[in-house]
Amino acid sequence: MKKINLGCGERYTKGWINLDFNSHHPDVVCHNLLSPFPFHDEEVDVIYNSHFLEHFSREEAKKILTECHRVLKKKGIIRIVVPDLENICREYLKLIDNIEDIESQEKYQWVIIELLDQMVRTEKWGLMNIYWQQIVEKDNQFMIDYINSRMGYDIRQYYTKAELPNASKSQNFNLTKIKTEFLNWYIKLIKNLLPPAYRQSINDNTMLGEKHKWMYDKYSLRCLLQEAQFSHIRFLDATTSNIPNFCNDHLDINLDGTPYRESSLYCEAYK
């Protein structure tokens, strides 16, 4: 069975063809997924992508889903996980309705980052990182619990281990990772030699994998999938899938069975 994981980031796993334009590992195929996929028509059984589609404009996302439809076999399955716009908006409205309450004011600081900073940020992790570090340094357990409940394992993994001061960085170096580090350093150097206006436009393009350009709720994701000719669109949860043995790959769940990314929308559709 041929299964592909688009924009896998650090979530690559055996048994899948993992694609991303940032490859730090030989198991991840380096490919810009805005270009035609490196597969023939109707060659693939399953396509998975998580927290990937929101990094593209709606038009680009439609192009990507159309490409997914081309490479999928008939009755092939696509599984999409994206941040849930409705969930974030409902949380925002609940908090703003109770904004005189001190706890709501604290939570509001985070929700506004979830809703807006992810779209406008110009640095990796943006305000998320700064805010998370602040609350961890203050040992604000109330907010740590709240943010973990919103983000799930994702934030604990990336921030507590990798980003906090004094945290030990991964020593898992390999040639692909060194090449990527060197390329990133080179791009940074070239960017800094350019006039500021060009620098800004290049920054906007290279932030593709960092910034959210669009968000989806059940209705808009269904419409997008229908436009790309998919059918039998269903919304599930982190532990439910029509992909055989999907839970065993632990893409959407942690080893303890909890969702890897909380507050997400899980959708599957068929060609």
Ligand SMILES: C[S@@+](CC[C@H](N)C(=O)[O-])C[C@H]1O[C@@H](n2cnc3c(N)ncnc32)[C@H](O)[C@@H]1O
């Ligand atoms: C937020 S990460 C999600 C990673 C992983 N799927 C997960 O759920 O943790 C988005 C990923 O999409 C990748 N990406 C963004 N634009 C891409 C493109 N045009 N081609 C290939 N990968 C892209 C980024 O490099 C990044 O690894």
